[in-house]
Amino acid sequence: MSASAERVTATRALELGGDRAVTRALRAHGALVYVFLYLPILVVVIYAFNEARLVQVWQGFSLKWFGEAWRDPTLRRGLWISTYTATATALLATVLGTAAALGLRNVGRRTRTAFDGFMYMALITPELVAAIASLMAFVTVGLPLGPLAIVITHSIFNVAVVTLILRARLAGMDRSLEEAARDLGATRWATFVQVTLPQLLPAVAAGALLAFTFSFDDVVLSTFVSGPGSTPLPVEIFSALRFGLSPKINVVAVTTLTITVTFIVVAQVLLRRAERRSAATLAAEVTDA
C-alpha cells in the first residue's frame, strides 16, 4: 500500500470508520455552530442601520444613528479614553512580555515552570476577582483610580498573553541562524538586532495588536478601577445598557467591532506568516545584507 493510500485510509478511519451518516451529521453540526457564532454579530450590524428609535422594531434602513452616536460627547470621550489606555497597555505588555519570553529561553526548567504557572494563573483568574483585588490595593495605597489604574490592571492579563505568544514563536524558530551569526563574529547585540528581532517582529506586532484589542474591549476591570471622568467606551455602553436600549449603542457596537476585528485579522495573518516564513528565505536575506 502506498503512503498516500495509507493516509487516505487513516483520514477515513478518523472520520469514524468512514461512515457517511456520521460525517454528514458532523458537517451539519459544524455549519450550525458557525451560524451560532456569527448570527449575533450579524444582528448587531444590521440593527445599527435601523431607522427606528425603538431598538427592537425594524423600521427601515438609515444611517442617521451613526451621525447621532458620533456626535455624542460622552461617547467620543469614552472612545478617546479607551484608545489611549489600550495603546499604553499594549506598549507596556509588549515590552514586558517580549523581554520575558526572550529571557525564558535561557533559564532553567524550574524557573520556567514557576513562571509558566504564574502566567497561567493570571490568565485563568476570573476578571472580577482581579478587578476588585486591584481596586482594594489601589485605594489602600492611595493610587488614584483613572487611566493609570486602568492601564495597570489591563496589563496583567496582557503581559501573560504576549509572553505566551512570543514564547511559542521563539520555540518554533531556528536557532542555528543565531548560532551562525555568533560564530561569524557578531556581538550578542548585533545578533539580536539583525537575526533574532527580524524573525520575531511579526509575532511582537501580533501580540501588541491582541493586547490593544483586549484592553480596548474590556469592561469588567475598567468598571471597577476607572475613576470619575475617565470612563472608557465599553463601560459607558455597559452602564447605558442598564438604563435601557438605545440605537446609539448599536452604532458604537459596530464601530468597535470594525476596529477590533481588523486588528485581530491583521494579528492572525502576521502570526501565520511568521510561522510560514522559512529559515531558508531568512538565510538568503542575511547573506544579501
Place this chain on the structure above:
Amino acid sequence: MGEPRWLIAPAWLWMVTFFVAPLGFMVAFSLGVNEGFFTVKFGLHADQFQRLWDPLYLNIYKDTLVLASIGTVGCLLIGYPFAYFLATRTSKYRTLLFFLVIVPFWTSLLIRTYSWVLILNEQGPLSSFMQTVGLIDAPLDILYTKGAVLIGVIYDYLPLMVFPLYVAIERMDRSLIEASRDLGCSRWQTFRRVTLPLTFPGIMTGCLLTFIPMMGEYVVPTILGGAKTFLVGSLVSNEILTAIDWPFGAAVSMGLIAVMLVLIIVYLRVLGRRAEEGLGSVL
C-alpha cells in the same frame, strides 16, 4: 540566543506587584470588619466568612455552580463534535475554519452578549420567526431569565472549549482508530475506548477554562439575567459598588478563588504529567 536571563525580571516584578500583591490586599480585606462608610478595621476576624455561611449566600453559590456546570456541559456537547469536525478537515480549509472561531472569541464580550438582547427580546427576530413557524403562540419569553444567561455564557465561552479539544483531536494518533476498527470494535466502542481517552486532556482543559470564568461571570447575568438572576458575580459587584461593604465583597470573592483552586488541583491530579500538554495547547 545570548539574551540575559534577567530579562524575565521586569515582567516577574510587575506581576508580583500588580497581580499577587492585590490578591493579598483582598485577603486582608476579607479578614477585616466594616466599621461604617469606607472604614475598615483590619485584623484576623472570621466575621465575613461566618456571614457567608448562610443559606441565603450559599444558595447564590449553588445557583452559580449549577449554571456554570450546565454551561460547561453545554459547551462540551456542542464543542466536541465541532472540534472533531474542525480537526478532520483538509489542511487548506482547516486554517481558515479555525481562524473563524478565533475572531468572535477576541471581539468584545460585551457586544457579543448585548446582541442576544436584540435576538431574544419579545419583539425580536427569533420571537417573530418562532411565532410564524408556529413553534410558540405567544411572544418569546426568555430574555431576562436564567435560560438567557445560559445561552449567553455558552455563546461567549464556546471557543475556549473548542481550542484545547481541537488540539487534542488533531494530535491524536489516527492509526489507533483504524486499528480499533480492524480489530472488530464498533464505531461507538472505538469512540468510547480509543478517541475519548486519547482526547481526555483536551476535555479536562476545555472544562477548566470554561467553568472558571462562568463562575465569576458578571457581565452576562447583568445584561441577560434581569432582576431574578442573582449570581456570585452580581453579589460581589453589589457589595463593592453599591453596598460598599468591601470586607464582605472580598470574602465572597475568596469563595471564587477557593472554587478555582480546587478545580486546578483536581485538574493537575487527574492529568498528572499530561497537564502541561493540556494547558500548553491553549495559546
